[in-house]
Amino acid sequence: MNDNNKVTGTPISRIDGILKVTGKADYSTDHPVRNVAYGILFKSTIAAGTIRTIDTAEAEKAPGVLAVITHRNAPKLNVKGGIRGGAMLQSPAVDFFGQHIGIVVAESFEQARHASRLIQVTYDEAPAKVDFDKLAKGAVRPKDKEDEKRGDAKAALSTADYKIEEVYTTPIEHHHPLEPHATIAEWNGDQLTVYNSSQIVNGAQNATAATLNIKPEQVRIVSPYIGGGFGSKGGQWANLVLTAVAAKVVNRPVKLALTRQQMVNSVGLRQQNVQKVSLAATKDGKLTALAHETTTHCAINDEFVEPCGDCSKLMYDTPNSLITYRVVPMNLILPTYTRGPGKSTGSFALESAMDELAYKLKMDPIEFRIKNEPERDPSNGKPWSSRATVQCLREGANAFGWEKRKPEPRQQQEGNYLIGYGVACGTYPVHQRPSSALVKLKREGSTVTATIELAAADLGTGTYTILAQTAADALDLPIGNVTVRIGDSTLPPAAGSVGSVGAISYANVVNDACMKITDDLIARSGKQYFARPTASQVMIAERIDTFQARVDSKAPEGADDYSSHSFNANFAEVRVNMSTGMVRVSRFLAVTGAGKILNPKTARSQIIGGNVWGIGMALTEESVVDPRWGNFVTRSLGDYHIPANLDIGNMEVIFVREDDTISNRMGVKGIGEVGIVGVAAAVANAVFNATGKRIRELPITPDKLL
Amino acid sequence: MRPFRFTNAKDAASAVRSLTGNPNARFLAGGTNLLDLMKEDVERPDELIDITRLPLTQIRTITSGPNQGGLSIGGLGRNADAANHPLVRQNYPLLTQAILAGASGQIRNMATNGGNLLQRTRCPYFYEVSMPCNKREPDESSARAGCGALEGINRMHAIFGWSEKCVAVYPSDMAIALAALDATVNVRKADGQERSIAFADFHRLPGDTPEKDTNLNHGELITAIELPRNRFADHSYYLKVRDRSSYAFALVSVAAALEMKENRIVQARIAMGGVAHKPWRALKAEQLLVGKEASDATFRQAAEAEMAGARPLSHNKFKVELSNRSIVRALQMAVNGGKA
Numbered sequence A: 001m002n003d004n005n006k007v008t009g010t011p012i013s014r015i016d017g018i019l020k021v022t023g024k025a026d027y028s029t030d031h032p033v034r035n036v037a038y039g040i041l042f043k044s045t046i047a048a049g050t051i052r053t054i055d056t057a058e059a060e061k062a063p064g065v066l067a068v069i070t071h072r073n074a075p076k077l078n079v080k081g082g083i084r085g086g087a088m089l090q091s092p093a094v095d096f097f098g099q100h101i102g103i104v105v106a107e108s109f110e111q112a113r114h115a116s117r118l119i120q121v122t123y124d125e126a127p128a129k130v131d132f133d134k135l136a137k138g139a140v141r142p143k144d145k146e147d148e149k150r151g152d153a154k155a156a157l158s159t160a161d162y163k164i165e166e167v168y169t170t171p172i173e174h175h176h177p178l179e180p181h182a183t184i185a186e187w188n189g190d191q192l193t194v195y196n197s198s199q200i201v202n203g204a205q206n207a208t209a210a211t212l213n214i215k216p217e218q219v220r221i222v223s224p225y226i227g228g229g230f231g232s233k234g235g236q237w238a239n240l241v242l243t244a245v246a247a248k249v250v251n252r253p254v255k256l257a258l259t260r261q262q263m264v265n266s267v268g269l270r271q272q273n274v275q276k277v278s279l280a281a282t283k284d285g286k287l288t289a290l291a292h293e294t295t296t297h298c299a300i301n302d303e304f305v306e307p308c309g310d311c312s313k314l315m316y317d318t319p320n321s322l323i324t325y326r327v328v329p330m331n332l333i334l335p336t337y338t339r340g341p342g343k344s345t346g347s348f349a350l351e352s353a354m355d356e357l358a359y360k361l362k363m364d365p366i367e368f369r370i371k372n373e374p375e376r377d378p379s380n381g382k383p384w385s386s387r388a389t390v391q392c393l394r395e396g397a398n399a400f401g402w403e404k405r406k407p408e409p410r411q412q413q414e415g416n417y418l419i420g421y422g423v424a425c426g427t428y429p430v431h432q433r434p435s436s437a438l439v440k441l442k443r444e445g446s447t448v449t450a451t452i453e454l455a456a457a458d459l460g461t462g463t464y465t466i467l468a469q470t471a472a473d474a475l476d477l478p479i480g481n482v483t484v485r486i487g488d489s490t491l492p493p494a495a496g497s498v499g500s501v502g503a504i505s506y507a508n509v510v511n512d513a514c515m516k517i518t519d520d521l522i523a524r525s526g527k528q529y530f531a532r533p534t535a536s537q538v539m540i541a542e543r544i545d546t547f548q549a550r551v552d553s554k555a556p557e558g559a560d561d562y563s564s565h566s567f568n569a570n571f572a573e574v575r576v577n578m579s580t581g582m583v584r585v586s587r588f589l590a591v592t593g594a595g596k597i598l599n600p601k602t603a604r605s606q607i608i609g610g611n612v613w614g615i616g617m618a619l620t621e622e623s624v625v626d627p628r629w630g631n632f633v634t635r636s637l638g639d640y641h642i643p644a645n646l647d648i649g650n651m652e653v654i655f656v657r658e659d660d661t662i663s664n665r666m667g668v669k670g671i672g673e674v675g676i677v678g679v680a681a682a683v684a685n686a687v688f689n690a691t692g693k694r695i696r697e698l699p700i701t702p703d704k705l706l
Numbered sequence B: 001m002r003p004f005r006f007t008n009a010k011d012a013a014s015a016v017r018s019l020t021g022n023p024n025a026r027f028l029a030g031g032t033n034l035l036d037l038m039k040e041d042v043e044r045p046d047e048l049i050d051i052t053r054l055p056l057t058q059i060r061t062i063t064s065g066p067n068q069g070g071l072s073i074g075g076l077g078r079n080a081d082a083a084n085h086p087l088v089r090q091n092y093p094l095l096t097q098a099i100l101a102g103a104s105g106q107i108r109n110m111a112t113n114g115g116n117l118l119q120r121t122r123c124p125y126f127y128e129v130s131m132p133c134n135k136r137e138p139d140e141s142s143a144r145a146g147c148g149a150l151e152g153i154n155r156m157h158a159i160f161g162w163s164e165k166c167v168a169v170y171p172s173d174m175a176i177a178l179a180a181l182d183a184t185v186n187v188r189k190a191d192g193q194e195r196s197i198a199f200a201d202f203h204r205l206p207g208d209t210p211e212k213d214t215n216l217n218h219g220e221l222i223t224a225i226e227l228p229r230n231r232f233a234d235h236s237y238y239l240k241v242r243d244r245s246s247y248a249f250a251l252v253s254v255a256a257a258l259e260m261k262e263n264r265i266v267q268a269r270i271a272m273g274g275v276a277h278k279p280w281r282a283l284k285a286e287q288l289l290v291g292k293e294a295s296d297a298t299f300r301q302a303a304e305a306e307m308a309g310a311r312p313l314s315h316n317k318f319k320v321e322l323s324n325r326s327i328v329r330a331l332q333m334a335v336n337g338g339k340a
Ligand SMILES: Cc1cc2nc3c(=O)[nH]c(=O)nc-3n(C[C@H](O)[C@H](O)[C@H](O)COP(=O)(O)OP(=O)(O)OC[C@H]3O[C@@H](n4cnc5c(N)ncnc54)[C@H](O)[C@@H]3O)c2cc1C
Pocket: A638, B026, B027, B028, B029, B030, B031, B032, B033, B034, B035, B036, B075, B076, B079, B101, B102, B103, B104, B107, B110, B111, B112, B113, B114, B115, B116, B117, B118, B119, B171, B172, B173, B174, B220, B221, B222, B223, B247, B248, B249, B250
């Protein structure tokens, strides 16, 4: 088959689309399970201290109630089993506001919720560490993050011709996937089946087993469809295992879904970051120093730090570089991976600073970036497997009409609106992770069909579709003859859909498996072929009815000798209402070098999804903690403002051609994260170009532009 | 949600009677506010009386009485229908704009006009039952008495008319237009009689009784909202400033309505949302505008006269200047018949 006939790389619609729009795709709590009871979690109303008394008597007597489980009667769990964030009812200690302190199980959801409100709790309160602004001064170096120094950035800064030293802050953000975290747990003897949205199917299996002190073989995770996760369903949280505990206690399947209000302190968050970026440059715009110093917070007894300095390590060529982190433990839920972890937030600081320095140097921000393009990865000296930054900037500038941009702010006005253009770059690393896959072929007459099986995850991004495309091409079958089965821990183990490794790892292993099954069939036929036949040709010629093959794949030899990343350039046009300070992104263009694009349609949606969240970061999204009590005051989607349709203008996506088979044989790079990286800075830079106001504190709400 | 009894009201008289008989009963209209509050355990009625089937949905021209020639809008009509009715669009475009600036299409299809007036504040401390809130817990001996917002996160809160007891703002957009348009609210009382409440007297400032949002008595049913005839249709505008372009409550909103003769302002009405516990009529600004030529300088002067009385809280000082600009902008837009 020649390339023109390949289905990979064509913009077909999601093969699971019809199931989804007709409501036939079963998300976690949609699975029909007989005799199911309903659980609801209840939460602490202080941020630090211990539970003194917890009176459940009235709740236990309430209609329909089957059990009330608290630290007093919960079974002993292994809190180091890999479930994130604690809160597993193992002690009376309270470490953050809204920590789970119990679970009510009843015949109906309404009965469970009603009973949960009859529970009386008293506490011995301890002073809570919840005011980040006050605590930040006491931040310390994280255990696993050494300061990274090359040359002497501070010295270079002190003698620089031109420099910028500014502080950029980003607030706490929440993932808030459309589908809140939800679970059904069902025991069959000592076998546990868990229907649960899981970005890492085998990870959920192992963590559940270890926490419950049982063997991984005793746990089956079923997660065929996921209603978004953005990192919050990567690691699993207490709600999963507590559902299993509840099912054991009541000896029935239990269904437990978090409410939207509970999402803010149950499943992680993106922490608040205060980032100081210092840049120094010569008169003609050559960077001489780059320092990126991040201060942030983590849980009171567990560390997680977003790598905000990652982009700064490798985006630009500079002889002197300094990357540091300081973290302060707080009585807030453990932060976790959130789309473009560290890169989306870090790029806001770095790429804003680049824009500020370009303006000081009176250089075009695109030319300034290109001038500092590094030939090799400055952080480790490795050659790039490929790097499309310059191409993205050039092609983007053309497509966007960058030449119309006025270098000075406030030069473009239409009626009551100031108009501005901004640009910013981004990057995200590329890795192929070990995965296994099974291909099963079946012949009926002269029709061969294939089933592909692996414990992969589809977050709603199109995994089913790209795997069907990959297999159809590798087996030379019509795509309609390919069935993809994923999202089940009984299938061959696979990487998670996290860190942009999903498509890379899955597409490669599926391709490898299809190659192997073809090889095996040829071997079995015992014949010599002039031209390599396809698997189905052998099946038909040899009248083989069923055949299967399994492979385990990992990154190719030597992949590690190179630095592999996706790169992008983002262009934003904003319109700022001069009276009200309301900002609208009227046009946005993302140009991305992400290797081979398996499906331009789902890839485009992925990039747009990242862009929209990036616009949300820039303009609207902020989770606010009351610094007295540690509670979130933004508990609903009415208060936590994700962008609405009207906030989003014309979105354009361009993929530059890249042929890079160094990091993986298929030449795929990730697109899940890179789409959000650099977006907020592009918008903030456009706001500066429009208004002359440099906003270094996200989100850019109207009050900041008055 | 606590267990509750549910009944369908057959007619207005029996609805009012049932409600009056039970202090813990509530009318259920569109439910878009009440049910949310019940799920969060903020409202705890033990009886819901569904009034959506009562025939109080009409929109019609008033043929007698003080508002003769004006428009009557049924208390149980849907927000979306009120916004899009040809007589509203034609004679009260300010109301159309205000309704459409609120909530979302789905919610406006469910929400009723009476329910909209009675929607409760969006103060986050009111919504979370573990937080102190005098509006939710008026009993001073309650463990949750106090005002969480007064010294807490109060960016969204009031700059006019607040008290130490409560600094909440009233969230409706529709009502801001109604305040500017001098509407009256018709209610049916427990004794079967009707009474009319001038819009300015309908909602309350918090004072010492923040639990009371309005002067409606328990058991009273909103049957209609009446709009007097006016000459504002050519020169009105509803401006809503918010943190995102739709589906967010106002930081500040301004309903501006002018009667113009050439470039001279004959009459002016300005009401503001997002600034107080009730729709805030900017009477000082209105007075300053009457008889003047329309100009940016005059608008700014009028705005500043009004805003001089503002008392911002720790997180919402920006609302003062934002209000100044919003008043100016809304007036500019009104002069231009709503066009930029
Ligand atoms: C996510 C979201 C966003 C929103 N955004 C906005 C916004 O931007 N701007 C805005 O203005 N609004 C907004 N709203 C609020 C919405 O407009 C109100 O919820 C709605 O108008 C309430 O009407 P309802 O008929 O559903 O009232 P219900 O919830 O049924 O009732 C509200 C209260 O009024 C009482 N009641 C209802 N009808 C009568 C009557 N005829 N007589 C006496 N008492 C009565 C009920 O007993 C209840 O106490 C939003 C709501 C939501 C959920």
